[in-house]
Amino acid sequence: MAPRTQTGSGRLSRGLLLLWAFLGTGLCHVGAEAEGFGQDARTSQPVVVFNWTAQLVEEMYANITQKCWEFFVDLMRNVTASELCEWKVISRPYSSLQACLEGWADSLRYGYPNALAEQYIFQSHHRYFHNCTLEHQVYFDPPEDVLLAMIIAPICLIPFLVTLVIWRSKDGKAQP
Numbered sequence: 001m002a003p004r005t006q007t008g009s010g011r012l013s014r015g016l017l018l019l020w021a022f023l024g025t026g027l028c029h030v031g032a033e034a035e036g037f038g039q040d041a042r043t044s045q046p047v048v049v050f051n052w053t054a055q056l057v058e059e060m061y062a063n064i065t066q067k068c069w070e071f072f073v074d075l076m077r078n079v080t081a082s083e084l085c086e087w088k089v090i091s092r093p094y095s096s097l098q099a100c101l102e103g104w105a106d107s108l109r110y111g112y113p114n115a116l117a118e119q120y121i122f123q124s125h126h127r128y129f130h131n132c133t134l135e136h137q138v139y140f141d142p143p144e145d146v147l148l149a150m151i152i153a154p155i156c157l158i159p160f161l162v163t164l165v166i167w168r169s170k171d172g173k174a175q176p
């Protein structure tokens with residue numbers, strides 16, 4: 001029986017996508033003869049192999065991220081213009097894009113976040129979410145110097161007030 005190439009959602013399975021990436025980049029050569037098995041391991045040049053491998057992984061990741069982006073665009077076709085800023089509607093496509101980019105980076109040991117993944121995330125914001133505004137104001141932390149003053153002022157004021165209370169209580173006069 002032939003393997004299935006699509007799941008119910010229309011997305012290629014990870015294994016087939018990885019196989020496609022290997023075949024598309026020329027890593028797998030059917031019928032190629034293996035040379036140099038008898039060669040001493042000390043005479044090989046590992047630096048060149050690692051540079052080539054890093055370049056190959058980067059190329060594979062670029063191809064895979066393009067497929068992640070195409071899948072995201074396909075999911076976003078089901079979202080109407082009025083729903084583009086509703087998180088309940090866009091969370092699934094957006095999360096699947098992020099999971100695809102991060103998952104494949106982890107699988108290829110490429111590192112995440114990376115410039116290519118950020119490019120697709122920024123592209124999604126620019127293309128779909130650029131008109132979204134927040135319904136309520138987002139509060140940010142104050143600048144560090146203001147925050148430091150707000151922390152240190154009460155700390156310095158408390159000993160002074162305690163000293164003042166103790167000094168006033170030693171007066172001996174009865175308070176009415």
